[in-house]
Amino acid sequence: TxxxxxxxxxxxxxxxxxxxxxxxxxxxxxxxxxxxxxxxxxxxxxxxxxxxxxxxxxxxxxxxxxxxxxxxxxxxxxxxxxxxxxxxxxxxxxxxxxxxxxxxxxxxxxxxxxxxxxxxxxxxxxxxxxxxxxxxxxxxxxxxxxxTVNANREYFENGVRDLSQAELQYPGWLKRLLTHPVKGLENYSELFDQLLNAKGAIKIFCEVAEL
The missing domain is CATH 3.40.50.720 (NAD(P)-binding Rossmann-like Domain)
Incomplete structure (x- = not known):
């Protein structure tokens, strides 16, 4: 946004x-x-x-x-x-x-x-x-x-539109941004460790539940 x-x-x-x-x-x-x-x-x-x-x-x-x-x-x-x-x-x-x-x-x-x-x-x-x-x-x-520092609903909507377009135009590209998954909220300490120490990280994220 x-x-x-x-x-x-x-x-x-x-x-x-x-x-x-x-x-x-x-x-x-x-x-x-x-x-x-x-x-x-x-x-x-x-x-x-x-x-x-x-x-x-x-x-x-x-x-x-x-x-x-x-x-x-x-x-x-x-x-x-x-x-x-x-x-x-x-x-x-x-x-x-x-x-x-x-x-x-x-x-x-x-x-x-x-x-x-x-x-x-x-x-x-x-x-x-x-x-x-x-x-x-x-x-x-x-x-x-x-x-630019913050955003409102208009820019959220623009972001959703562009991310959808990106997946159509460059399939799989967005997924490559998700470099460091941590499974489960109970592993919050690992999440913080990754945030502080992970090398080559683009996006560190928590998988709350199985998709």
Whole structure:
């Protein structure tokens, strides 16, 4: 629902331009939110490039490429270089949890683009940025930044619709997100242990009863 809200509102904001027809999108981060953002943007027909730290191949990069998106490791290709090669991007969805990527995302955004922020960063990290250049590009380029953090019934309904469409378009893909099952509520201690320590987890979940 957080992803649905961010992407829907990004589209609504840029419709003010009347000629906005997004073709290329970037997703920053390949965790659960990044994977779902990649999926929803692909369902909308966009050419999607997903940037994340870990070099491929691994499950998350496989999932991204399985739906026709492009995976780029930032250990191998900087975001700026990726934007030159695959952008400029009409929409960027940031979901890394690492605030400096926000400013890289600003630079990767094309004219008339919209940047959707979903990361919640509670630290005190500081960096140096080319503030004048970023400001100039946003003002002259009609660019927008919007945050997404919660959702209402509309976005739940959109999510159900898109998940249904995803199962039709990419059968079995959603099931691959469910990486770490724990059987029964009585095994809650195992559930918490998985949440804290599981490696390579995308979605840890409790099977309350047999289906």
């Amino acid at each position: 957080v992803v649905e809200k961010g992407i829907t509102q990004g589209y609504e904001i840029q419709r003010r331009l009347r000629v906005w027809k997004p073709r290329r999108a970037a997703v920053m981060g390949a965790g659960t939110i990044g994977l779902l953002a990649t999926l929803i943007l692909r369902l909308r027909g966009l050419d999607v490039t997903t940037f994340a730290l870990t070099p491929k191949p691994y499950l998350n990069s496989d999932l991204i490429e399985a739906i026709g998106a492009r995976y780029v490791s930032t250990q191998e290709t900087a975001i700026g270089d990726g934007a030159v090669k695959y952008g400029p991007f009409d929409l960027v969805f940031e979901a890394t949890g690492y605030s400096p990527v926000v400013f890289d995302s600003m630079r990767a955004l094309g004219k008339n683009g919209v940047l959707v922020l979903s990361s919640v960063t509670g630290g005190d990290r500081t960096i140096e940025v080319p503030a004048d250049k970023i400001n100039l590009e946003f003002v002259l380029g009609n660019k927008v930044i919007v945050g």
